[in-house]
Amino acid sequence: MLFWENMLKKQYRLKNKSAFSATYRVKNSFHKGGITLFAGLQKKDENTFTKVGFVVSKKTHKRAIKRNRLKRLMRESYRLALKSEEIFNSQKYMSLIFVGTENALDKNFNEVQNIIKNLLKRL
RNA sequence: UAAAGCAAUCGAAUAAUCGCGCUUGAAAAAUUUCAAGUGAGGAAAGUCCGUGCAUUCAAGGACAAGUUGCCGGGGAAAGCCCGGACGGCGUGAGCCGGUGGAAAGUGCCACAGAAAUGUAGACUACCGAUGGAUUUUAUAUCACAGGUGAUGGUGCAACGGUGAGGUAAGAGCUUCACCAGCGAUACUGAGAAGUAUCGGCUAGGUAAACCCCAGCUGAAUGCAAGGUUAAAUUGAGGGUUAUAAUGGCUGUCCGCCAACUUCAGAAAAACCGCUAGAGAUUGAAAGUAAUUUCAAUACCAGACAGAUGAUUAUCUAGAAACAGAACACGGCUUAUGAGUUGCUUUAUUUU
RNA sequence: GGGCGAUUAGCGCAGUUGGUAGCGCACCACAUUGACGUUGUGGGGGUCACGUGUUCGAGUCACGUAUCGCCCA
Numbered sequence: 032m033l034f035w036e037n038m039l040k041k042q043y044r045l046k047n048k049s050a051f052s053a054t055y056r057v058k059n060s061f062h063k064g065g066i067t068l069f070a071g072l073q074k075k076d077e078n079t080f081t082k083v084g085f086v087v088s089k090k091t092h093k094r095a096i097k098r099n100r101l102k103r104l105m106r107e108s109y110r111l112a113l114k115s116e117e118i119f120n121s122q123k124y125m126s127l128i129f130v131g132t133e134n135a136l137d138k139n140f141n142e143v144q145n146i147i148k149n150l151l152k153r154l
Numbered sequence: 155u156a157a158a159g160c161a162a163u164c165g166a167a168u169a170a171u172c173g174c175g176c177u178u179g180a181a182a183a184a185u186u187u188c189a190a191g192u193g194a195g196g197a198a199a200g201u202c203c204g205u206g207c208a209u210u211c212a213a214g215g216a217c218a219a220g221u222u223g224c225c226g227g228g229g230a231a232a233g234c235c236c237g238g239a240c241g242g243c244g245u246g247a248g249c250c251g252g253u254g255g256a257a258a259g260u261g262c263c264a265c266a267g268a269a270a271u272g273u274a275g276a277c278u279a280c281c282g283a284u285g286g287a288u289u290u291u292a293u294a295u296c297a298c299a300g301g302u303g304a305u306g307g308u309g310c311a312a313c314g315g316u317g318a319g320g321u322a323a324g325a326g327c328u329u330c331a332c333c334a335g336c337g338a339u340a341c342u343g344a345g346a347a348g349u350a351u352c353g354g355c356u357a358g359g360u361a362a363a364c365c366c367c368a369g370c371u372g373a374a375u376g377c378a379a380g381g382u383u384a385a386a387u388u389g390a391g392g393g394u395u396a397u398a399a400u401g402g403c404u405g406u407c408c409g410c411c412a413a414c415u416u417c418a419g420a421a422a423a424a425c426c427g428c429u430a431g432a433g434a435u436u437g438a439a440a441g442u443a444a445u446u447u448c449a450a451u452a453c454c455a456g457a458c459a460g461a462u463g464a465u466u467a468u469c470u471a472g473a474a475a476c477a478g479a480a481c482a483c484g485g486c487u488u489a490u491g492a493g494u495u496g497c498u499u500u501a502u503u504u505u
Numbered sequence: 506g507g508g509c510g511a512u513u514a515g516c517g518c519a520g521u522u523g524g525u526a527g528c529g530c531a532c533c534a535c536a537u538u539g540a541c542g543u544u545g546u547g548g549g550g551g552u553c554a555c556g557u558g559u560u561c562g563a564g565u566c567a568c569g570u571a572u573c574g575c576c577c578a
Contacts, residue, residue, distance in 0.1 A: 084459065094199095096478050100463090107464050110173070126390080140464060 061153050064146040065134030066105065070124045081124060083109060087131040101131040101143075108144040112151060 059070045085105050087098040109129070129150075135143065 086459075094477070096476095099478065102459095103463050107173080111464075114172080144464095 061150050063149055064142070065132050065136070065138070066143070066146050066150065067130040067132065068150040069128040069130065070126070082126045084126070084128040085109075085131075086128060091131060091133055092136055097136055098131075101135055104138075104140055104143045105129050105131060105147065107140070108147040111144065112148055 061068045061070075085102045087101050089098070091101075092098055129147070135146070138146075
């Protein structure tokens with residue numbers, strides 16, 4: 032289980048549209064501070080990777096740079112959480128999706144990091 | 155020194171740790187690791203113009219439709235750029251301008267006003283010289299014929315304006331002075347146009363109303379264009395290997411896993427197009443300039459749930475603006491913090 | 506990435522050759538009623554999204570900007 036160190040390369044990302052909609056359909060979600068976490072089904076096979084997606088919709092804000100900024104912050108927070116092994120039960124799920132909304136747009140890195148840690152705890 | 159104008163430039167920097175896309179090489183072995191290199195903008199934006207490129211239709215001519223509109227030059231082209239003319243704004247450096255034709259034709263010009271385009275005049279008004287009538291020839295008189303367009307509390311605009319002469323009253327009245335506008339001729343200029351002289355005295359505005367003239371344009375769809383390869387049906391996508399096929403789910407039995415129907419999805423993948431170019435940087439030459447030509451140098455993003463981030467320290471204006479490539483390019487427009495450089499103007503002070 | 510459309514009173518909408526901006530609901534006042542509602546009469550409320558231009562004069566014409574919505578997989 033050493034793949035944690037190299038997490039967030041392409042292969043650990045959620046990619047297919049079908050996979051996204053499948054995760055949404057489980058309806059297992061948590062919300063805090065403008066970020067919503069969707070979790071998929073529990074794993075059947077321990078050897079498969081947990082895949083992650085980050086979403087900030089175009090309706091959240093018009094400017095691409097602000098949406099990109101939030102996605103990067105969320106991704107970095109998740110990466111650091113993995114590295115420090117503060118991930119709790121998150122690896123039991125096949126997929127996770129973080130959805131950023133309007134309230135999270137102007138937050139800085141520390142705030143986003145705290146929110147994401149909190150969300151991971153609650154899983 | 156202050157306030158302005160124009161042009162250009164920059165678009166925070168350095169170090170450490172962790173991390174990402176792409177390319178190349180090596181290892182491992184079939185997607186991982188290591189190393190090296192490289193990795194957003196002046197607007198990448200808006201999609202307002204114009205191209206290349208691709209597919210489909212058409213292919214000759216004319217009309218229609220659209221579009222542009224001072225002159226010359228540049229440019230692949232452009233609602234583009236440069237230089238000039240004219241007009242407007244500013245004390246000035248300078249800035250702004252969709253700037254052909256209203257004397258081919260049509261429409262419109264509310265309200266007000268006598269009248270809104272027809273060299274008008276019903277009405278109001280002035281005159282009664284000329285002719286006529288009354289009368290006594292003259293003088294005088296007139297709801298006469300007629301003359302006039304100066305007069306009219308209008309209006310954005312009233313058929314050139316102001317002053318003088320002139321007349322019965324008046325009038326550009328081929329009377330005068332100055333001004334405005336129109337036409338012709340001459341000269342200057344490549345041309346737009348400018349200057350001078352002469353002429354005739356008037357021709358309202360609107361073409362971002364129809365229109366006329368001149369120039370230009372095959373039409374439609376946009377890289378999600380389009381091409382190649384592979385696969386053929388899922389219920390959480392794909393690949394490889396191994397094992398089982400009286401198997402799996404369940405403690406056991408029943409039941410379910412075929413097919414059909416219904417519901418919910420999906421039509422998924424890989425490669426090409428894809429970045430060597432109406433390019434970039436530097437230098438030289440031609441030109442007032444836009445721009446063009448020549449030489450040298452290097453190859454400098456290419457993703458597809460979509461790569462540039464986080465932390466710390468130094469620095470600073472104290473965690474700097476506007477803002478993120480998605481086939482590519484030329485423009486235009488809009489957003490933008492703090493500065494820096496050059497030239498010029500105006501004002502003040504000192505010498 | 507590409508292509509369209511809309512913006513007028515608190516809300517929903519009209520507004521053609523450019524000439525003082527209207528309708529319905531809502532709101533306010535009065536009348537009717539013992540009171541409320543209904544009904545009737547009257548009234549208020551507008552930067553015509555914003556800016557620049559054309560014109561004597563722009564909701565209307567032209568150009569630019571902003572916001573909102575729709576379509577193409």
